[in-house]
Structures are given as C-alpha cells and as structure tokens.
Amino acid sequence: MSNTPLALLGGTFNPPHTGHIEPALAAVEELGIARLGLMPCRIPPHKDTAGIAQQHRINMVNAVCAGHPTLYPELIELSLPPPSYTVNTLRALRKAHPNNALCFLIGDDSLYNLSKWYEWEALLDYCHLIIMRRNVDQDTLSPEIEAFTVQHRTTHPEVIRETTRGHVYFASTPLQNISSTSLRNQIARAGTVNLPAISRWLAPSVADYIEQHQLYVPTT
Numbered sequence: 001m002s003n004t005p006l007a008l009l010g011g012t013f014n015p016p017h018t019g020h021i022e023p024a025l026a027a028v029e030e031l032g033i034a035r036l037g038l039m040p041c042r043i044p045p046h047k048d049t050a051g052i053a054q055q056h057r058i059n060m061v062n063a064v065c066a067g068h069p070t071l072y073p074e075l076i077e078l079s080l081p082p083p084s085y086t087v088n089t090l091r092a093l094r095k096a097h098p099n100n101a102l103c104f105l106i107g108d109d110s111l112y113n114l115s116k117w118y119e120w121e122a123l124l125d126y127c128h129l130i131i132m133r134r135n136v137d138q139d140t141l142s143p144e145i146e147a148f149t150v151q152h153r154t155t156h157p158e159v160i161r162e163t164t165r166g167h168v169y170f171a172s173t174p175l176q177n178i179s180s181t182s183l184r185n186q187i188a189r190a191g192t193v194n195l196p197a198i199s200r201w202l203a204p205s206v207a208d209y210i211e212q213h214q215l216y217v218p219t220t
Contacts, residue, residue, distance in 0.1 A: 005101035005161045007031070007130070008074055008093070010039040010086070013057050015210060016064050017183055017201045019176035023132045024105050025070060027171035031130070031157045033103065037074030038065060042084040052215060054078065063205035085118040090126035094165070101164050102127040105171075114145055124152055124166045132173040187216040 009024045016038065028036045038061045043054070058075065065071040076096070077089045086104075093102055104127040106114075111131050114120050123129060129152075141149065154160065154167045178201050186198050193199055193207045202210070210216065 003099050003101075004035065005031075005033045005103060006035065006037065006093075006097060007033045007103040007105060008037045008039050008127075009105045010041050010077070010089070012043055012180060013038065013040050013061050014043075014052055014180050015057075015060050015183060015202065015206055015215070017178060017180065017206075018203075019178035019201060020180075021064065021068075021071070023171075023173035023176055026173045027105055027130055027132055028070065028103075030171050030173075031103065031160050031169070033161065034070065035072060036070050037072050039074040039077060039089075041077055041089075042080075042082065056209075056213065056215060060206050060209055063209055064203050067203055067205050083118075087117070087119040087122050087126070090123060094126040099164065101161055103130050103160060103169075104128070105130045105132055107132050111145065111149075112141060114148075115142060121148070124168070127165050128160050128163075128167045128169060130160070131168065131170045133171075133175055184216045188218055191217050 007024070007028045009020065011020055013020065021038075024036055028034075040054075040057050040061055058073070058078070061073050065073050076092055077084055080089060080092055090102065090104060104123070106129060108131050111129075117123070149168050152166065152168045154169055157169070159167060160169050183198065183201060187193055187210065190198060193202060193210045199207050
C-alpha cells in the first residue's frame with residue numbers, strides 16, 4: 001500500500017455491528033484516510049465467546065468488508081503467538097508497514113482504562129491513537145492519562161496522515177448505544193436476527209450469516 005496511512009479497529013467482532021463500524025468510518029473520513037482494517041482480536045480460552053468459534057468471527061468480518069469499499073480484514077493478531085497484547089500486535093504491524101502512518105482506533109472508554117494495558121506508554125512508539133466517543137457521560141481521565149494526552153495530542157488530521165506514529169487525536173464520532181453482548185442477548189431471546197430492532201445494527205451479509213449458522217441461538 002505504499003506509504004498510504006492505515007487505520008485499524010480492533011475488537012472481538014462477535015458479531016461485528018454498526019456500533020463498531022459507523023463511528024470508525026466517521027473517524028477515518030474526518031482524518032482523510034481511505035482504508036479501515038477490521039482486526040479481530042484473539043480471545044483467550046478462559047473468556048466467554050458465547051460458543052462462537054474463531055472462524056465464525058473471521059467469516060463475519062470478511063462478510064462486512066466484502067460489502068464496503070473502505071473496509072478490509074486485518075487478521076495479523078490471530079497469527080501471532082500469545083499472549084495477545086495490543087502493543088505486541090502494533091509492533092508486528094509496524095514491522096510489516098515501516099513507512100506507513102498507523103492509526104489505532106479506540107473508544108474513549110478504553111482511553112480511561114489505558115494505564116491498565118500492558119506497556120501502554122509504548123503504544124505511541126508504533127502508532128497514532130485515535131479516540132472515538134462511546135459514552136454520553138464522560139469519566140474523568142486519571143492524571144497520568146491526562147498528562148499523556150496533553151503531551152501527545154494533535155488536532156490536525158494532516159499531522160496524523162503525514163507522520164507515522166506518536167500522536168493522540170480525538171475524533172468527532174457519532175455515539176452508537178449498542179454492544180456485541182447486547183446484540184447476542186437479543187438474538188438469543190428472539191431466536192432470530194430477523195427483527196428490525198436487531199437487524200438494523202448488522203450488515204445484511206452478517207445477519208444472513210448469523211441466521212444461516214444459527215449463531216447465538218440457544219440449542220436447548
């Protein structure tokens with residue numbers, strides 16, 4: 001991709017939904033970045049996956065990306081040895097794309113907890129952090145995170161595009177009040193995705209995939 005800036009959105013994508021994708025698309029449009037990679041994270045064996053195999057998550061991400069010209073699947077984390085720390089994934093991405101601006105998108109809820117991440121202070125050695133709004137009621141940043149954002153913040157999209165790493169940018173993204181957990185619970189209760197309150201959050205290809213494979217529907 002030459003030196004084209006790359007934007008990446010990580011998540012379990014179990015399932016991928018517009019609450020993930022629409023704010024991220026708005027962020028990359030604001031930044032003037034043409035491509036957005038959906039990067040499924042590795043789920044540790046001890047964490048609840050709602051009975052969904054990794055391949056289903058990959059297939060749903062592929063389905064979303066096939067239907068949108070801005071999106072592409074980025075599966076690098078699934079190929080890396082555990083433990084799956086974000087900093088390790090970004091290090092591998094930087095090695096694969098040494099000359100590209102790498103923009104890692106996170107919700108502001110993740111920013112508030114950033115100091116709990118493994119080697120969080122090294123993240124900007126490999127990427128820019130793009131912060132998307134998630135909550136109407138904003139928490140207060142801890143003093144160390146506040147100092148971190150003040151030191152590295154830029155309000156200029158061109159700085160993000162024209163440098164490879166090292167900045168924090170707060171994007172003016174729309175709020176989406178939905179979560180994968182909520183969607184899974186709604187599908188389980190309804191026994192189908194074919195209700196407007198559920199399907200409106202899903203790409204048609206993903207809704208079809210869930211229905212075809214009866215994902216999230218109780219088997220008993």
